[in-house]
Amino acid sequence: MTPSLYKSRISDVQSELSRRGLACMIVIKPENVRYLSGFWGYSTRPEYASPRRLVALVIPAAGEPTLIVPKIEFNFASRRTWLRDVRNHVEWAPRPGEVYGGLELLDKVLKEKALTRGRIGVELGFISTRLYLLMRDTFPHFEFEESATVIETLRMIKSPEEIDIMRISGRMAVAELQVELNAIRAGVREYELAQYGRDEATRLAAEYMIAHEDNEMLLEHPINDGHQIITSNERLDMVHALASTRALSEGDVLTLDFCRIPQLYGYRIGFSRNAALRDLSSQEQEMYDIVNHSYDAALAVLKPGLPAEGPDLVARGILEKEGLADSFVHRTGRGVGLEGVEGPEIGAGDKTILKPGMVVTVEPSIYYQGFAVHVEDTYLITQDGFELLTDTPREIRVIPSP
Numbered sequence: 001m002t003p004s005l006y007k008s009r010i011s012d013v014q015s016e017l018s019r020r021g022l023a024c025m026i027v028i029k030p031e032n033v034r035y036l037s038g039f040w041g042y043s044t045r046p047e048y049a050s051p052r053r054l055v056a057l058v059i060p061a062a063g064e065p066t067l068i069v070p071k072i073e074f075n076f077a078s079r080r081t082w083l084r085d086v087r088n089h090v091e092w093a094p095r096p097g098e099v100y101g102g103l104e105l106l107d108k109v110l111k112e113k114a115l116t117r118g119r120i121g122v123e124l125g126f127i128s129t130r131l132y133l134l135m136r137d138t139f140p141h142f143e144f145e146e147s148a149t150v151i152e153t154l155r156m157i158k159s160p161e162e163i164d165i166m167r168i169s170g171r172m173a174v175a176e177l178q179v180e181l182n183a184i185r186a187g188v189r190e191y192e193l194a195q196y197g198r199d200e201a202t203r204l205a206a207e208y209m210i211a212h213e214d215n216e217m218l219l220e221h222p223i224n225d226g227h228q229i230i231t232s233n234e235r236l237d238m239v240h241a242l243a244s245t246r247a248l249s250e251g252d253v254l255t256l257d258f259c260r261i262p263q264l265y266g267y268r269i270g271f272s273r274n275a276a277l278r279d280l281s282s283q284e285q286e287m288y289d290i291v292n293h294s295y296d297a298a299l300a301v302l303k304p305g306l307p308a309e310g311p312d313l314v315a316r317g318i319l320e321k322e323g324l325a326d327s328f329v330h331r332t333g334r335g336v337g338l339e340g341v342e343g344p345e346i347g348a349g350d351k352t353i354l355k356p357g358m359v360v361t362v363e364p365s366i367y368y369q370g371f372a373v374h375v376e377d378t379y380l381i382t383q384d385g386f387e388l389l390t391d392t393p394r395e396i397r398v399i400p401s402p
Helices: 003-020 030-037 069-078 102-112 127-137 148-156 162-182 188-213 280-301 310-321
Strands: 022-028 056-060 066-070 086-089 118-122 142-146 229-232 253-257 271-276 333-335 344-346 361-362 365-367 371-372 377-381 386-388
Touching: 003 022, 003 030, 003 056, 003 148, 022 030, 030 056, 030 148, 056 102, 066 069, 066 102, 066 310, 069 086, 086 102, 086 127, 102 127, 127 142, 148 344, 162 188, 162 377, 188 229, 188 253, 253 371, 271 371, 280 361, 280 365, 280 371, 344 361
Parallel strands: 022 118, 066 086, 118 142
Antiparallel strands: 022 056, 056 066, 229 253, 253 271, 333 344, 333 361, 361 377, 365 371, 377 386
16 A cells, blocks of 8 residues: 555545544554554554553544554554654653553643544444543543544445455455365364465465565565354354364365455455365255355345445345245345455445445355355445456355265
């Protein structure tokens, strides 16, 4: 990402703060801090949203933003961000010139920016109650207001740079799937399949980063955090179960789900396929076909100008008509990007109008013990329709016996 892109994002945030009459916004959620400052790294740990090691981006309605970090992260943050004003606080008895704790440094920065009272935006839905109460007591002259939507609305529309990353990420996820499919056989354990996929993701990310060594992202590491969802046989109705020590047996059906695995530069892709160590029964094949019919129906209405709930209402209606709705236990999709779940929700009640640049998943599914259909893909909304980012056949992959 270029400094000009980050500056444009800050400008958009400041315009919205002014429109809402907010004097400032204190950004603490790691994904939002990264979106606006470029700094990421270790800051995703929960302790970095607490006073002792607080990471926060202070954005006044007008003027230069300031990035606050604990001293342990100061060097990394300074090299990683485009911002000129990066400050650190310490977690020990301060020496001359040092500031103890994130809230004391935040107080100092706000006063420097002539902010001593008024309305300030904070991601109240993200920070802990403890931190909110501490902020309220530390800054009694401020009124804190929920303002996460200021950034979440911007993040829904991906920049061309983000779209390029997510196209690559989609191809990476497909390659990881193929590596795992090649490793499926009786006796292999679910977690071993996940390790094969993670190794492939790391290799692909590292190769790209090495080939682009002039890129500012070189300071990012290629090893992908996250734990893959892999379920088989009696675990298939445990929708979010991570890969376990269960050994595969002849006759098993599997779900290989890559939603929890970050891809290139930590961007998330919604992607899943099913595999089987046997042929499907006629009843199972019929259910598989019904779910894919509901998927096709959702795609038929996925386009700019449509309320985000539209594909969900269509897909769910088909599964309801066929008597399968009780086993469809989640929405039909959601936005993806820096997080695995972003706006908009492709689900009932979300009236957000789909727009070009949004990246969303489509995933009508059914889950039973011993059998599941979870086919999921990621789509970029374009000017006149959509672009598939995880391009690979949707049919179940039957693994022949050796």
